[in-house]
Amino acid sequence: MSKVIRNGTIVTADRTWKADILVQHDKIVAIGHDLNGDHEIDATGCYVMPGGIDPHTHLEMPFMGTYSSDDFESGTRAAVSGGTTMVVDFCLPSPGQSLLEAIQMWDNKSTRATCDYSFHMAITWWGEQVFNEMPQVVEKGITSFKHFMAYKGALMVDDDEMYSSFQRCAEIGALPLVHAENGDVVAQLQAKLMEEGNNGPEAHAYSRPPEVEGEATNRAIMIADMAGTPLYVVHTSCEQSHEAIRRARQKGMRVYGEPLIQHLVLDESEYANADWDHAARRVMSPPFRNKQHQDSLWAGLQAGSLQVVATDHCAFSTEQKRYGVGDFTKIPNGTGGLEDRMPVLWTRGVNTGRLTMNEFVAVTSTNIAKILNMYPRKGAIVEGADADIVIWDPEATKTISAKSQQSAIDYNVFEGIEVKGLPKTVLSRGEIVVEDGVVKAKPGHGKFVAREPHMAVNRALSQWKEVTAPRRVERTGIPASGV
Numbered sequence: 001m002s003k004v005i006r007n008g009t010i011v012t013a014d015r016t017w018k019a020d021i022l023v024q025h026d027k028i029v030a031i032g033h034d035l036n037g038d039h040e041i042d043a044t045g046c047y048v049m050p051g052g053i054d055p056h057t058h059l060e061m062p063f064m065g066t067y068s069s070d071d072f073e074s075g076t077r078a079a080v081s082g083g084t085t086m087v088v089d090f091c092l093p094s095p096g097q098s099l100l101e102a103i104q105m106w107d108n109k110s111t112r113a114t115c116d117y118s119f120h121m122a123i124t125w126w127g128e129q130v131f132n133e134m135p136q137v138v139e140k141g142i143t144s145f146k147h148f149m150a151y152k153g154a155l156m157v158d159d160d161e162m163y164s165s166f167q168r169c170a171e172i173g174a175l176p177l178v179h180a181e182n183g184d185v186v187a188q189l190q191a192k193l194m195e196e197g198n199n200g201p202e203a204h205a206y207s208r209p210p211e212v213e214g215e216a217t218n219r220a221i222m223i224a225d226m227a228g229t230p231l232y233v234v235h236t237s238c239e240q241s242h243e244a245i246r247r248a249r250q251k252g253m254r255v256y257g258e259p260l261i262q263h264l265v266l267d268e269s270e271y272a273n274a275d276w277d278h279a280a281r282r283v284m285s286p287p288f289r290n291k292q293h294q295d296s297l298w299a300g301l302q303a304g305s306l307q308v309v310a311t312d313h314c315a316f317s318t319e320q321k322r323y324g325v326g327d328f329t330k331i332p333n334g335t336g337g338l339e340d341r342m343p344v345l346w347t348r349g350v351n352t353g354r355l356t357m358n359e360f361v362a363v364t365s366t367n368i369a370k371i372l373n374m375y376p377r378k379g380a381i382v383e384g385a386d387a388d389i390v391i392w393d394p395e396a397t398k399t400i401s402a403k404s405q406q407s408a409i410d411y412n413v414f415e416g417i418e419v420k421g422l423p424k425t426v427l428s429r430g431e432i433v434v435e436d437g438v439v440k441a442k443p444g445h446g447k448f449v450a451r452e453p454h455m456a457v458n459r460a461l462s463q464w465k466e467v468t469a470p471r472r473v474e475r476t477g478i479p480a481s482g483v
């Protein structure tokens, strides 16, 4: 069955033009005019863009004594309903567990995904086994490794482990990722706040000030530079971290920063809400910041010093959040956002003039497809690409509400926000998963996307170093004498 998307305006990261798109099976096979297909999709008045890619989700993740409430089925349903056609989730081995065994667990969890997905591997412990298994993980198409510099006593890696792992990443063409917060300082601040009787959700934000993020971002960048690898900093939430990334990029390093939609639009005043549940539902790490930090993140997206907008989707119900009554350090960290990222970013970014439509496509899809080495299969409207397409109605409006969401939890941190600009029809590898705003996604349609290692551009040196093998002298003949 072929499909023609007719009468729309195509918007990619680099251009905007009027043309139709022919989709055959799961691929885009032609872009142009007078195309014919078995089935017509009318895109009059709409923009036709590459489906969103959210490179930062935690679906059904074991964390802080519980599991995040959206699994691959409800999470990817939420994703497609908001125009996101691919997620990259974190495979999290428990300490001492084989990385390959953890992949098996994530393979099992993801069988009911409704859109395509990939994994990052988390380095949650370090040893010879991890070192030896890392190339095998890359062979399975998982070419990015996440390092938590926070969550002391649980997920945190120290500098020794991080440097070793970054060097290993450089050798095997993988990209290291960091959750950059100084976990030692956070642990001390948490203990001090609790001792002082500061046990409410607002103390969560006091225990993780921008300085702990800035310090860790700087440290990770320096370690990546010494290891000779690029670096991707997840959930960049503040000016201190953004500044470190800007400085590194100016020196010639390939360092990428990823603000979350939550940090762009929600601020720290949420934690001052007198309602414990309201504040606790917004507990995530890093916490929401003030307006100056938000302005810095928007400026970074505009200037290109920050490249990707993600969600860190990690949804916990109110009941789960209440594990932390009387002790904020036990509130499961995480918020949702998968189905709202694109409409909220469009509303607060494109409709306000802060982002062009092309920049919107770049930060929601194309840039991360390039960074994670799956471009142009993903993140592009081009012949041969996967037909992951969102037909976007810029005039459609709604008020975000937990009542109408796909996510399995009982609230929404964006509750009450009015959005203008919504997906009308969404295709995931050629299959219609949203039609006229109605979700038709089928569990199990989603497939794992294996990624290639990134050797050719896996260079992030602040000073140029010889990277090729020493030149061999060509000898055309043997000299007659020994001269």
Ligand code: DUC
Pocket (backbone or CB within 6 Å): 058, 179, 283, 284, 285, 286, 312, 314, 333, 334, 335
């Ligand atoms: N931060 C969160 O808020 N949740 C999941 C993990 C993380 O780093």
Ligand code: ZN
Pocket (backbone or CB within 6 Å): 001, 002, 024, 025
């Ligand atoms: Zn067909």
Ligand code: ZN
Pocket (backbone or CB within 6 Å): 179, 234, 235, 285, 286
């Ligand atoms: Zn994190």
Ligand code: ZN
Pocket (backbone or CB within 6 Å): 056, 057, 058, 312
């Ligand atoms: Zn995360």
